[in-house]
Amino acid sequence: MTTEFLKGQVAVVTGGSGVLGAALSKALVQAGATVAVLGRNAEKAHQTAEALGGQAFGVQADVLDRSSLEQARKTIHDTTGPLHILVNCAGGNHPSASTSQEQSFFDLGLEGIEQVMNLNVLGTILPCQVFGRDFAAQGRGAIVNISSMASQRPLTRVVGYSAAKAAVENFTRWLAVHFAQEHTPQVRVNAIAPGFFLTEQNRYLLVEPDGAWSPRAQSIVSHTPAGRFGVPDELSSTLLWLLAPESQFITGITVPVDGGFSAFSGV
Template identity: 55%
Template sequence: MSNTMDLSVDLSGKVALVTGGGGILCSQMAKDLAASGAAVAVMSRTQSKIQAVADAITAAGGKAIAVSCDVLDRDALEAARERIESELGPVDILVNGAGGNHPLGTATVNHCSAALLDDTPEGTRTFFDLDLEGVSFVFNVNVIGTLLPSQIFARSMAQRGEGCIINISSMSAYTALTRVGAYSAAKAAINNFTGWLAVHLSKCGVRVNAIAPGFFLTEQNRALLTTEDGGLSERGQTIMDSTPIGEFGNPEDLSGTLLWLASSSSRFITGTVIPVDGGFNAFSGV
């Protein structure tokens, strides 16, 4: 199935900030928002990656700046806000895309057993071996890394009486995926927080929604989901068997939902989490 980019929304005059904009999914989101007319601040920690995204947007006729910033650093976020407001204007659309996982917060086996606990092979991690630093990293980047930019950038939206926040959740938020317990719990918190903030800001004209992507083959998960000869790993096959549409997603598959949530055509929609997952979340496996 091919995806067609046939949704057209007019975001001219709007300013968008995409955190995680140097990454695989969110660089596409930054490009989509810019192609729809928004001026875009592309934010991640690595300057070279976000500069390449901003340059690609500019080369395509759009407007973008690269803003290097750690989403967990309040002072750096305040400085970024001042720069974005002076160069582009106040942020109207905030995409909280920065996120990720950490190996030390992840189990290496699907199931624990008494035998594994008696004699845990080198490199094997059950729940009992999860490292608190790895777990904290995952909670911080996904949860605090969504909360803090929302505090810094949505204040002006609330004061002006318009704006929207789009958080990035995951399939692991609904029913936890094996191994990634900390990541799943953190993304579940994103779903819950999306609803809470939507209600909290509902009288200020600010809408808050989230997109829950299904499985997208990216450089981070390619080794986990595929084999060296290009086939599917056992985990990749399990995912494919649970995805009724029968494909991994492409970053462009998120574009329509993103632009719809960012535009006034979704003006009556707030507090939702929209799965873009090829049917994964709807399928019981039977």
């Protein structure tokens, strides 16, 4: 794998201004790609792209609004031409879709569950529909969806998010087969399942108001053989491996990056 093996390719990262999205955008820039950092907040997307340097640029888009995504695709085409890579990093959890001592499973509101399901599932499917047209038209491309270990090891309290990420992994497998059979095997679809990384979406579960680790955070670390939370940049090598020319025979899989969490039985 050469240092700038993505030179000449155009990538779009949804949720690119978030903690994990920014790290993955950085990896793509360093590998030579021109990167469109998509974010619902235009200012934040532009700031993230500016900080990345290279050939990164910010684009405003809402992953739950098809017309917004279509406009983003037009903007990218006008700026760089057709796309070659899509990384679906938009997603996250919300307290309204999680149980707690104050909020039992039976009292969870439909609105909160819908919000999390829509953001993670539809927020992955819609970008694949809009940007995936480029891949079908040109006969090559790569999609990497961001799942979560919560999809494979459902987490207590996290109802909506665990179910949503399980759906993302199922969709990843479905879309890999669809592109291979209906278009070309040169369009590959895979996913990465991060273990526990501290983000703005899960901070409320892992950090106490005084800044100390919550009992839940301490339990997570004790069940992670690596003995710590992940660092966003540690997802980069897996992303680049999935995009590398040497990985042309890899499609329809989900790669865990979890410090051994999924391998540990707790005993």
